[in-house]
Amino acid sequence: MAxxxxxxxxxxxxxxxxPLIDSDTFEMDTTIYKAKVKKQPSTITESIQSAVSSCPVGAISIVEETK
Ligand code: SF4
Structure with missing residues (x-):
């Protein structure tokens, strides 16, 4: 599961x-001024969890993909 x-x-x-919290994982799409996932991580790090809980509108979520 990833x-x-x-x-x-x-x-x-x-x-x-x-993107400020984790610039490896998130980046701004400057054409629309919204964030996007830059790179899907292999594991969920503390900084990713921090970004998820710091998003003021709850736009980021983590799912476990089942294969
Ligand atoms: S609203 Fe959430 S997803 Fe959008 S830039 Fe802010 S923290 Fe990232």
């Missing part, structure tokens, strides 16, 4: 918090 990060751009308000 974790997968979902980022709901409909909810994202472009606050730039998640």
């Amino acid at each position: 974790p997968k990060i979902l980022l709901n751009q409909d909810l994202c308000i472009g606050c730039n918090t998640c």
Whole structure:
């Protein structure tokens, strides 16, 4: 099972918090000023969890993919 990060751009308000917390995983799409997943991680790190809990609109969630 691999974790997968979902980022709901409909909810994202472009606050730039998640890329600040984890720039390896999140980046801003500067054409629409919303964040996106830069790279899916192999494991969920503390910084990813921190980004998830710091998002003011709850736009980021983590799912475990079942194969
Ligand atoms: S923390 Fe949430 S609202 Fe802020 S840029 Fe990231 S996804 Fe968007």
